[in-house]
Amino acid sequence: MASTFAGISSVGSLAAPGSRVTDDKIAALSNKLSSVSSISSSSFGRRKNVVLRKSRSSQITAAAKDLYFNKDGSAIKKLQSGVNKLADLVGVTLGPKGRNVVLESKYGAPKIVNDGVTVAREVELEDPVENIGAKLVRQAAAKTNDLAGDGTTTSVVLAQGLIAEGVKVVAAGANPVLITRGIEKTTKALVSELKSISKEVEDSELADVAAVSAGNNYEVGNMIAEALSKVGRKGVVTLEEGKSAENSLYVVEGMQFDRGYISPYFVTDSEKMAVEFENCKLLLVDKKITNARDLINVLEDAIRGGYPVLIIAEDIEQEALGTLVVNKLRGALKVAALKAPGxxxxxxxxxxxxxxxxxxxxxxxxxxxxxxxxxxxxLGHAAKVVLTKDTTTIVGDGSSQEAVNKRVAQIRNLIEVADQDYEKEKLNERIGKLSGGVAVIQVGAQTETELKEKKLRVEDALNATKAAVEEGIVVGGGCTLLRLAAKVDAIKETLENDEEKVGADIVKRALSYPLKLIAKNAGVNGSVVSEKVLSSDNPKYGYNAATGQYEDLMAAGIIDPTKVVRCCLEHASSVAKTFLMSDCVVVEIKEPEPVVAGNPMDNSDGLQTAMIYAFPGVTCIAYNGISDFDQTSCPSSYTFMSFSIRIKRSFWNTELVSAYEQLIQRAAFCYL
Structure with missing residues (x-):
């Protein structure tokens, strides 16, 4: 019955073997559909053996590029617009009275965050040049987060300030090469000055550092300080998602890993379903144990000595395992075995x-x-070992502390050269296990959305505390950056020419941006606040945005880690230099995404797509699923994609086709 249908210009021919043309109107219609570009196969077409043949060979073409020159300043303006859009969004989170940002999630509930780098990572702008500007300044946040773990919002705001002030002077005719050189020299001098005013953090100040980073949450601050007091300043503190609404802290003493006993027959405490040995010997084997005879020497020594033995091996096969279990059950031997971790x-x-x-x-x-x-x-010796079905804990006797310290130093060197965050995390875990304990903070919340937001805050607070331990602390609240601006005039005397000094002035003006934004988010005038702070000669005097008071910020616990402030200054300066030296932008021209043929619901390009197919007595036209049709008695064999649409042939006429012609982007013809 089916006939060959041909003549679709510029596309190809849709043919069914042994068919013939039986309707001139359909053939005439195909000539009118000049916008047709492709025909996809459908379940309908596959059932009827419809074949698609291209009438011309495909060509491989390279993606074209758009070039944006800065002759009239338009390229830089667009780049700066992208910077400002990102910075303004991230900036709302800055300070103790900063707001949250709600991020759409493709899967699950939306995320509510107060973390600058998390917000920055979500930003993708429609304009390609603006998007490049946003990506440039995002680098400052990402770099600061990688090195210091906090201060990401300050990095973005400071970069925005440096770029804004720099663009003004470049537009006025200043030489960007010399200006950026001045910015670089000034930044280096200010970093040296920052280190000179930094002080070592006291144990009593760790809670303040953590609390400030967590948005003045002293519950979190005190918990982090307690964790560090239990495992030491260089100890390992990890975060987990808790199962209750409250935060909690516990410490795993000794070395613990996620491997339990191989057989429950090793259990010594049936109530706890655990194996507990004191003054235990350990046999470590880096291979599979296949034969019980290989263990005879070790087991006989254990029986004679009356001490328990813990065997850790790659695996233990059934014969050897059976021997161990039988001897344990008979009471002849205190033994347990597990597979090696990792x-x-x-x-x-x-x-x-x-x-x-x-x-x-x-x-x-x-x-x-x-x-x-x-x-x-x-054999090794442990003061205590505890095995459950899932975990093993080994507490050393302290006799090998010198060797442990050397091993920890060796692992710290590996962390310095590790590239991947996952690798660093695992190395830090090993340090914690060797050092005698790991503190675990369980973050609790009422809902999953709140839990994600709280965990990000606690993570920032923990990173800030570690940064404070590394390089010390300075006055917080943006006041340290503001007071560093007063040092710029002395630095200018060491610069070579006037344009480098202009670069120093750019840094001087930009250093006030973070404090002004903190004040703005607290509902007060930033310029007034900065002037009042600078009116005092006391370097610790500043504005406490949490209380709205001017006071000694160090005494009030408003403290920033020196490492965080340093990273903010260095990375913001680096991004600003890159930006100001740019004079042309090259972006790829995005090709419009083709509308998938056979999907009449897709109008993503602003035009509605019509699907047309015909068979004896019935021709169907559907655009966005809307049509004059009778769906009551449509045979299932005529279903096209997800549609079952019928309209009477009386609706098929030239006027109807002409009206729909502008809407049609894809067309499928199945003529039977």
């Missing part, structure tokens, strides 16, 4: 860490150690 190279590293903590020697054939020759000399 996989591959990380498994070997964990075994080495356990060996150093307990004084053991890892059995490895590649270094000439054989399990069947092993004796009590290779």
């Amino acid at each position: 996989f591959g190279e990380r498994k070997s590293q964990y075994l080495d860490d356990i060996a150093i903590l307990t004084g053991a020697t890892v059995i490895r054939e590649e270094i000439g150690l054989s399990l069947d020759k092993a004796d009590k000399e290779v």
Whole structure:
């Protein structure tokens, strides 16, 4: 019955084997549809063996580029517009009275955040040049977050200030090369000045540092300070999502990892379903144990000595495991076994860490150690071991502390050269396990949305506290940056020419931007606040935006980590220099996304798509699913995509086609 349908200009031909043309109106219609560009296969077409053939070969073309020159200042204006859009959005979160930003989530509930870098990462602007400007300043936030873990909003606001002040003088005819050189020299001098006024953080001040970073939340600040007091300043503190509405803190003493006993028959406390040994020996094997005979020497020594043995190996096969279980159940031997934590190279590293903590020697054939020759000399010693079905905790006896300290120093060196955040996280975990404990803060909230926001705040607070431990603290609230501006005049005397001094003045004016925005978010005039702060000679005097008072900020606990302030200054300056040296922008021309053929609901390009198909007695026209049709008795065999549409042939006429012609972007013809 079907006939070959041909003649669709510029597209190709849609043919069914052994068919013929039976309707001149359909053929005439195809000539009118000049906007047709492709025809996709459908379930209808596949059932009827409809074939699509292209009438011309495809060509590979390179993406074209748009060039934006700065002859009239338009390129820089667009770039700056992107900077301002991002900075204005991120800036609303700055300070103790900063607001939240609600971020749409494609999956699940929207996110409510108060974290600058999280907000910045979500920004994608429609204009390609503006988007490049936003991406440039986003680098300042990302870099500061990577190195200091906090201060991301300040970095963006400071970069915005440097760019705004720099664009003004460049537009007035100043040489951007010399100006950026002045900015660079001034920044270096200010960083040196910052280090000179920094002071070491006291234990009593750690809570203040954390609280300020968490938006003046002293519950979080005190919890972080308590965690560090328990595991030490260089100890490991991790965050978890809690299951209750309250925050909580607990400390895992000793080395703990996510591996439990291989068999429940090893359990010594049936009520807790746990294995607990004191003054326990450890056998570490970096291979699979297949034969129980290989363990005879070690087990006989354990029976004679009357001490418990914990065996940690890559795996233990059934024969060897059965021997251990039988001897344990008979009471002849105190023993337990588990698989080594980690996989591959990380498994070997964990075994080495356990060996150093307990004084053991890892059995490895590649270094000439054989399990069947092993004796009590290779065993380690732990004051206590506790195994559950999921975790193992090993508490060392302290006899190998010097070796542990060397191992920790070695791992810290690995952290310095590690590229991936995941790798750094795992190395830090190893340090915590070796150092004798890991503090875990469980963040609680009423809803998932609140939980995500609180966790980001606590993470910022923890990072700020660690930064304070590393490089010390300075007065917070934006006042340190403001007072550094007073040092610029002395720095200008060391610069080579007037245009470099103009660059120094740019830095001087931009340093007031963060304090002014903190004041603005608190509902007061930023210029008035900055003038009043500078009127006092006391370097600790400043504006407390949380209380609205002018006071000694150091005494009030308004403190910033020196490392955070330094990173903000350096990275904002770097981005501003890059921006001011730019004079042309090249962006890729975005090709319009093709509307998928066979989807009549898609009008993403602003035009409605019509799908047309015909069979004896019925021709269907659908645009956005709207048509004059009778759907009551449509056969399922005639379904096209997700539509079952019928209209009477009387609706098919030239006038109707002419009216719809401007709407049609894709057309599918199935003529039977």
